[in-house]
Amino acid sequence: MNDCMNHTEITFAREAAVGILTLNNAGKINALxxxxxxxxxxxxxxxxADESLKVLIIKASGKHFCAGHYLAEMIDAGIKEYKFIFDQCTRMMMRLHDIPQVVIAQVQGIATAAGCQLAAWCDLVVAGEDARFSTPGVRLGLFCTTPMVAITRAIGRKAAMEMLVTGREFPAxxxxxxxxxxxxxxxxxxxxxxxxxxxxxxxxxxFALAIGKQGLYAQADMTDAQALHYAKHTIAMNNMAEDAQSGIKAFLEKRSIEWKNR
Structure with missing residues (x-):
């Protein structure tokens, strides 16, 4: 994977099997x-597509993580333009769950509206003590319905409702x-x-991380019986994998493991 892609608002670097995506427009509070x-x-x-990467960190330059959508693009346009923006953003959020790598949000300062959504869609979130999370769209007459999906799934209905209808900041x-x-x-x-x-x-x-991540999201909305049925077949197939067999043997033989990621 080329670490120097031609991007203007993000950067990418890597440390061994860890990729680091940086939102890099601090002057606009890293607005999406x-x-x-x-x-x-x-x-x-x-x-x-890069099988050598196992984890992706999403971080941001400057004092804040992300202020949400770039509001200057949200005025005086038609429905076609607005649909394009939200369609693209939805594709991006869903892709965070679809990729095989574990995605970690590294959050400082504010994570607001779609910025809060971005953090919530990541698999894990590490926050600085100064971090604040909010969905203040209701104060602008634009209820944060797309962030609502991720937030409700992360924190439940009652807490999500409070965040969404008050628009207040929730400290880290x-x-x-x-x-x-x-x-x-x-x-x-x-x-x-x-x-x-x-x-x-x-x-x-x-290989195991990718199976586990896919499995967690696949079973989350199933009934208990459906989830267990799915899980037992998944783990049986996982047990056939080269890494699983090597890992079990290495554990039993008390020796180190060298992953083949297959």
Missing amino acids: SKQMIGEILHLLEAVA QEAKALGLVNRVVPLDQLEDATRTLAHQIAEASG
């Missing part, structure tokens, strides 16, 4: 413009208590804490 959404979609396709520790955030760390430790988590995850078989 049409350009940025398109660039993220393009990069996600390349990441998905409160967001963690609700289940929107996995870890809260001092801001000066945010970078290292996220990297440590990413590299810890990347120690596992990329």
